[in-house]
Amino acid sequence: MWPAFLDRYSGVPLYYQIQQHLLEEIRSGSWKAGRAVPSEQEIAQRLGVSRMTARHALKSLCNLGAAYSQHGKGTFVSGLKFEKNFRQVLSFSEEMRSRGTRPQSKVLQFRQAESDNEVAEALHIGLGEKVFVLHRVRLADSSPLCVECTHIPVRLCPELQKKFKPRMSLYKCLLENYGMQIDFADEVAEASLATAEEARLLRVPKKAPVFRFTRTAYLRNGKPVEFVRSVYRGDRCKVVNRLSRRMEFSGERAKL
Template sequence: MLDKNGFIPLYYQIQRALMEKIHSGELLEGDLLASEEELARSYQVSRMTARQALHGLKTRGYALSQKGRGTFVTKPKLEKNIMHLRGFTEDMKQRGMQPSSQLLEQTVVTAGEDLADSLTIGLGSDVMKLRRLRLADGIPMALEDSFIPLRPFPGLERINFAKQSLYYVLRENYGVRVAWADEIIEALPATREESDLLTIPKRASVLSISRIIMTTEQTPIEVACSRYRGDRYRALIRIPTTTIE
């Protein structure tokens, strides 16, 4: 029941009631929400008020409208803080989610000109290539390609990275201390393979982050590219105070 004599706007009361149903599990991801007309009739409010309630849910990431089909329950996007360098495993654990990986490829390749230049290693040097599908609570979240030079890390190629965190192994087994990274962020359409692996529609948007990881000794140790689901992630950047003129 709505409090029509109180100070809380009616649309917000409806929005809060719907969010409570989502949090309690009464409404699940993918469920069809009531239409504006149905909400207006159910709560005895105008369609404008019902429209505002649905708009509030969509703005907060809890609903998504599909033309001709209606409005569906969704999960809010995870914010990828690009000013904080953190591996996928640690990031998901910090969010209270269970990380896992599906190892798609772990091979030793020779460095071509671009890769050798990025890693400051000799042309033709041995490099471990990792291709992993990263999951959280069993849901595909990102597709990640990593290239790591093998000369500084003997035996790295024999470790099963379906079960191990790359950064944990580099830190604990090889004493690596990561200092910073150069990253390039793009919004790109998913390839057919990415769509299949990430279980998203063909040509759906992905958040692509290409990076070079540097150690405290200013040595590059990884060249990587991660493709995050556009329906699950958005980039977040905190800008320090500067003089604005």
């Protein structure tokens, strides 16, 4: 069926090479939705790996959503479209570029301030603790898309005002200067109407529909590093999400 494509000396994990190979068959459309993927035993025999390694490859494939397993039956190609944009935590610049539009921003303010109640709670810091406040208008292809107000504890990145240049990506700046990598974020969206001030900045009529977001971004260890309030033009953006019905991620049964 397949040639032996494994390279045992490349340093790339075997299970990952296998997963990528299977993924390629699925993405290319060679294997239709519902078709059985080779079983653990078949992979193990054909490729000369242990069954646990074959299993690892299949499980990782399922975790990607490309396939699903049924106890006693087999593992099957899922009917998902891969072209879909799965939503991720992207910085504004990343998000715009991934859509093929040119990101820009105009800094309205960049100052230190004391955290208010909402900010302190979101960032797990004391009420009144110093935070940087970065207030920006964000543009896509030279036309305003949103107004953003970012809060970051001063304690986490003391020299930020010197390190950060208006043109650069804030996330890149945090990573390169402080080793802080954003891993996930919690976001709350509300449907609302633009205030007079917002309407002016966004160049929309007063009381135009807008999204009002708050977002808290975390490191991998769960520590919050950024809290953002933003207002997006309703006519220029949609919020896309994938909701899971499973309580767990990869086949676990835990109740949280």
